[in-house]
Each structure stands twice: as structure tokens, then as C-alpha cells.
Amino acid sequence: MEKIALITERVQGGVENGSTLRDKNLLHSLIKNYSVDVFYNDVSQYGRWGIFRFNAMPSPEVVKALKDSKYRYIIVSTFPVSPCYLSYSNINPKVIHYLCDSTFHMLKQNLGLKIKILTLFLAFKELLLARSNKVAFLGDDEVNSMPFKLARNSLVFPFYVQKKKKLFRKDGFVTFVGDYAFPPNLAALEKIIEIADKSTLLFRLFGANFPNHISLPENVKYEGYVEDISHVYFGARALIYPIKYGTGVKNKVIEAMSFGIPVIGFKEAFTNITLTGSLLDCIALSLESFPTLLSCDLSVYSNEVIRVLDEQFSEEEVSNRIKKALETCN
Known part of the structure; x- marks a missing residue:
């Protein structure tokens, strides 16, 4: 060898x-x-x-x-x-x-x-x-x-990426995870609050260094830092990525896909990931389009992200x- x-x-x-x-x-x-x-x-x-x-x-x-x-x-x-x-x-x-x-x-x-x-x-x-x-x-x-x-x-x-147990739930919550001391994650948090104000869905936020000065709408819950990453995705309908920033491969995006969780985000969320077919519909063209995309039946996308993992990762x-x-x- x-x-x-x-x-x-x-x-x-x-x-x-x-x-x-x-x-x-x-x-x-x-x-x-x-x-x-x-x-x-x-x-x-x-x-x-x-x-x-x-x-x-x-x-x-x-x-x-x-x-x-x-x-x-x-x-x-x-x-x-x-x-x-x-x-x-x-x-x-x-x-x-x-x-x-x-x-x-x-x-x-x-x-x-x-x-x-x-x-x-x-x-x-x-x-x-x-x-x-x-x-x-x-x-x-x-x-x-x-x-x-x-x-x-x-x-x-x-x-x-190792494929894991599928945790998707059709009527589940929208999830996000990150260290909020990292500026892009803080920017994402601010955008999530804007989106949640126009949505009836439940948003759950995970991660460290959450800013105390930010107040959350009733349908947004901060759950803190979790050791087991599966808690971030168990019962989720989608991961949200609402910022136009991204190089390399976004760890949170790949992680979500490994649990069969669709990702709704700007094209930067899918850096170095080739999306085809129906998954192209997961790309948001504007901040205003997020509430509608997140409210759709995302079941078909859950199966598609697993296919992408098998083919590319x-x-x-x-x-x-x-x-x-x-x-x-x-």
C-alpha cells in the first residue's frame, strides 16, 4: 500500500x-x-x-x-x-x-x-x-x-458524508444551528426573525453564544447548545439558510441532508453541491420567498437530498x- x-x-x-x-x-x-x-x-x-x-x-x-x-x-x-x-x-x-x-x-x-x-x-x-x-x-x-x-x-x-437515520417530519419545525459569535450566523439569525414574523411555522434555533439583546417572536424558540447534533434535526421539516454567503461546503447543510432534512436557502447554501431536478426549487430567489417555500410539502425533497448524498458524497x-x-x- x-x-x-x-x-x-x-x-x-x-x-x-x-x-x-x-x-x-x-x-x-x-x-x-x-x-x-x-x-x-x-x-x-x-x-x-x-x-x-x-x-x-x-x-x-x-x-x-x-x-x-x-x-x-x-x-x-x-x-x-x-x-x-x-x-x-x-x-x-x-x-x-x-x-x-x-x-x-x-x-x-x-x-x-x-x-x-x-x-x-x-x-x-x-x-x-x-x-x-x-x-x-x-x-x-x-x-x-x-x-x-x-x-x-x-x-x-x-x-x-455518512448517511444517517432519516429524521424528517412533514409537519415539523424549521431548524437552524450555529455559533452566533460567528458574524454570518448572527446575520442569519436576524434574517430568520424577519422570515418568522411572516410565517405561522415554528422555528427552533440551536447553538452557542446566543446574543442576549435579541428578542424573538413567539414562534421562534432558542434551544441552546446540544452535544448530539441529531437533536437539531429530529422532527424538522427543513434547515433554513437565509444569507448570501458561502464558500467551501456548508457543514450545517451537509449535516441536514445526511438526516434527510431538505435545505431552503439562497444559492450560496449549496456551494460545491450540484442540485438537479426538483431540488432546484429549494433555492430561494429573495427573502420574501422563504415563508412560501418553507410552508410547502417538502417530503419529495427529503428523498431527493438523500439521492444527492449517495451520488456525490x-x-x-x-x-x-x-x-x-x-x-x-x-
Whole structure:
């Protein structure tokens, strides 16, 4: 079995978030076809200003792995804010950089001025990296957002999702989950309140750091943080995604689909997910269209999201696509 070194800058084994979940997911897909050694490079020592460094040296153990000829492929899970972002390929030019999301895609979002300036800087770092190195993203939407010459060096490592027990209920509630300290989730909360004011449906909100200053309509209930994610979806009719923001793959969207829960949202909710047939009706064209879409009989969409998972995100499909992507690097 060919060997792969997977180097990550994301702490594994602690509180799971989107980044650690993606690394865990990638590892799961790789071990189907390869023998994988995992290395951790701690970049936290550089502090908040590490974002402005380009070539900080990785740990001695990681440097040794980068130079080890026994590995058929070396994959580094990194991100543009990393101080070591450009140093891995200086040590080994054959490194594949797993970025998940592209800052070029983020630049196409509706960003505030400060965030846009920072994103432009990070896009410059991504440009320096991608112009002469292999980079991998979660889906085609990330690759297509890049300048053509950079896209040629790009790979797609899709997201594997395990199908779970179907929890959909035709006459159930509308659900949403997230950390409300994260600005997009706070923006979503404000939109949900607007939508709920024009709906008779029950909305249930889950997650941490709920803002105390926000008052909720009678048909919106905050349920707090839950350890078991199935509680978010048990008996739900739909997950709502009412903001025009999204890069990579939205974890909450994929999670909902894995439980057979349809997602009603703007097109950004379905980033790197190919919707076909009746599922195209789940895309909201305006904020005013949400109450009507959510009130429809969503049973047919519940079956369709499971079909999409089987076709695009099954364990076998994702493992084979990653293997084929790696073989193009030979």
C-alpha cells in the first residue's frame, strides 16, 4: 500500500469544528486506498500577527516528514492565515496544499470593507502559492472562482458524508444551528426573525453564544447548545439558510441532508453541491420567498437530498475521486 503523509495545522481530538471535521473527513477517505501517517504542525505559537508571515519554519518533525522519500504523496492541510503557508513547498516542491476554501471565492461574497481588505491580502498569498504548486479544494465552485492559470494547478478533494437515520417530519419545525459569535450566523439569525414574523411555522434555533439583546417572536424558540447534533434535526421539516454567503461546503447543510432534512436557502447554501431536478426549487430567489417555500410539502425533497448524498458524497465515490485526483500529480 502506498504511503501518504498528512500534515495538519488543525488540532485534532479536541472540540470539533468545521476545520477539524474536514481534516478528519479527508483522513477517513485517504485510508481507504493508502497507508497514512499524520503529523501536526502547531502554528499557534506565532500569535495573531502570524497571519502576516509567509515562510515561518514548520516543526522539526514536520520538516523531517516533508523530506522523507518513503511518502508517495505529502498533503498539507493549511489555510491562508498560516505563518507557514508558503514554507512547506520551499522544503518539498511536490507538496499538495489542502486549502478547503478559496479566498478568490470569498472575494465574490458581499463583504464589509475591513474583511475585504484582509481577504485581498490573503488572496495575494493564495496567488503566490497556487501559481507554482498543487492546491486542493472541497469542490468545483472553489476552483472555478480562481483565475484560469491558477485553476489548472487545482485539485478537488470532495467531502465524505455518512448517511444517517432519516429524521424528517412533514409537519415539523424549521431548524437552524450555529455559533452566533460567528458574524454570518448572527446575520442569519436576524434574517430568520424577519422570515418568522411572516410565517405561522415554528422555528427552533440551536447553538452557542446566543446574543442576549435579541428578542424573538413567539414562534421562534432558542434551544441552546446540544452535544448530539441529531437533536437539531429530529422532527424538522427543513434547515433554513437565509444569507448570501458561502464558500467551501456548508457543514450545517451537509449535516441536514445526511438526516434527510431538505435545505431552503439562497444559492450560496449549496456551494460545491450540484442540485438537479426538483431540488432546484429549494433555492430561494429573495427573502420574501422563504415563508412560501418553507410552508410547502417538502417530503419529495427529503428523498431527493438523500439521492444527492449517495451520488456525490458517498464514502466510495469520494475515496475514488480523491485517488484519481492524486494520480494526476504523478
